Amino acid sequence: MSVRVRFAPSPTGFMHVGNARTALFNYLFARHNGGKFVLRVEDTDLERHSEEAVNVIYEALKWMGINWDEGPDVGGPYGPYRQSERLDIYREYIEKLKERGLVYECYCTPEELEEMRKKQLERGEPPRYTGKCRNLTEEEREKLKAEGRKPVLRFKVPEDQEIVFNDLIKGEIRINSRQLGGDFVIVRSNGMPVYNFVVVIDDALMKITHVIRGEDHISNTPKQILLYRALGFNPPQFAHLPMILGADRSKLSKRHGSTSVREFKEKGYLPEAFTNFLALLGWYPKDGKEILSMEELIERFDIRDVNSAPAVFDTTKLNWLNQVYIRNYDLDKLLDLVVPYLEKAGFDVSKFERDWLKKVLEVTREYFTVLSDAPKYIETFLKDEFEISDEAKEFLKENPERIKVIELFYEKLKKFDGELSQDSFKKLVKEVGKELKVKGKNLFMPVRIALTGKMSGVELPILVELLGKERTLRRIENTLNHFKS
Known part of the structure; x- marks a missing residue:
């Protein structure tokens, strides 16, 4: 069986570190196993969608050295690769579920659902949908429609069924269908299908063999497995990556500093150093070598070596790695990357010969942690008139x-x-x-x-x-x- 994996981000306007690591692990897994890496854009949230946000994804992946075999911009045999262009496909499968009697229209208002939830919590029960609209008569449905209510479509969750899957990182996971919160929504009242439904259709039709994603998706997996079975598809193998924590062991967020790929790029982290560092968040090579090129990462990467414990984002280690890469980087390429930082600091680098600038860079780069440090150390060579401290x-x-x-x-x-x-x-x-x-x-x-x-x-x-x-x-x-x- 040929390996096929996918990275399926929502275009939100920035690429978070967690997403970037997910993309990288999928890419390394695909390349290590001689498989295909598919890029799919999950853009069904039309209000938030923008083409600029899609370009942010492309830019981040390319900067990290990740290229894709199939995707919205390169095409492929299982397109379209944007969910907003696949709505007709989803409708076809919604009809199949309706024909099999596996879904029903639910007319409960947000207020009624909140009241239901409140009473369950008061009784000390976990919140779940009670199935109130599961067996409505035609007459009851017509009455609710006449009130102007727009229904959602819910999937009938089987009673007391054990859902078991073998996670490539976490091992065997067992979840009873009673823990899923009752019959879940697969189509919103505005007619737009929801994530758990469309992701199943897409992964099945794109012949995805392995779904590698963050462990925050574990709660979605049993719902998706039920949908795979209901539609007659074989579920892929799942691997849920450990969370990334800040130095204080809380979930990585803005308060820990930069969290988007673009911010790391702008600060002056080299893509090779950043990618190398991300690979070591939750995975470690058997031979203990830490400075690894993309080729070496591909050669060594084994999904079974990914740790199930949370990974800590250690900025000190990232800085150390970046310094190592800066000191060993090709001087010509490094100068091209440094010049924009010098120009931003107000230096007219065109006044100096390139070979001379390279010599300056060669003797100063050992002081840099990030490329944005360059003006501070190179300024001494460029400014003949200066303030005396x-x-x-x-x-x-x-x-x-x-x-x-x-x-x-x-x-x-x-x-x-x-x-x-x-x-x-x-x-x-x-x-x-x-x-x-x-x-x-x-x-x-x-x-x-x-x-x-x-x-x-x-x-x-x-x-x-x-x-x-x-x-x-x-x-x-x-x-x-x-x-x-």
Whole structure:
């Protein structure tokens, strides 16, 4: 049997971390087993639907390196792949259930249902639909219609039936039909079929063999199995992924920070690092290797190794992974990703040669956690005019000798003839120290302040070599003029 899985998000305008992990695990499972990965858009909530929201899904998946074999944009043999375009198909199967007497019209108002629920809770019973409209006569139905009531369509849940399925992650799950809350709605009063019904039709007709989704869907599974059987379909195999929790062990939400894929992208997480991290949320490779390319993830992924316990979203680990990827990333590609952050910070990068920018990136990237850190570390190389920090001003004012260090270094550099390298810079500073009898902090810190306006930053020999003699002199002149004025 050829493996076929699907990722079926609702277009809400953003892709949550939980959805992204579900998509990834489906993709890894399909590719590992040489199967097909289907993208289906569940857009029956027409009020909330927008094409922009669908594009957010495409964008997030492509950014993560996930491509699909069938879907709304690429087609396939079992389309359409949008639920809003499959309404005629659903109506056909609604008629089949009606013909078999497995559904009925329910005219109960929201107020009546609420009253029913309230009384059950008062008696200490779990809320369930009582089946009040199950055996209405034709006359009773006509009377309710005359009142202007629009019915929903309910599925007849069999009494006291054990529904058993073997979850690939959770093991055997048994749920009695008495626990399902009574006969459930499959078509709303506006004629729109509901999730539990349409998902069964879609998965069956698209020949989905494995349904891999979040464990919040476990309560839906027995209802869906009943519908599969009622329609004469074989249910697929189910695998329910563990929840993702925040560091405080509560369900991951906005208060834990970023939760959408786009937010992680905008902050400057590399797609490879983000995808690698998501794969380790609830799954771990047998060989213990954590830095894994998409190819390595596909090769190692086994659904049976997914842990049934909740996974904790550890931002510290994500940051560590991102740093590892940044340090080892192809420099050309990394520069292309960094430039927008530099431009957003107000730098005109077109003034600098690409090869020079690559050298700057090479010596600064080890300081980045995310790409949005780039301006903070690269700015030192791009700005010849800068503010001197209050801390740096105080340091220079404390001891007049410190200004002399800057002045003597400036004089020596002006006279220096040759290529300004890391070694020649160190030699010049050493000469200054010898002549003025200063060393350590009193020698290097004044030079750092003269060149950057700050008390810390990138190693000075590296900075000076990349700035070159003219720009280094210009910076020192600016600093000396500041103190003279």
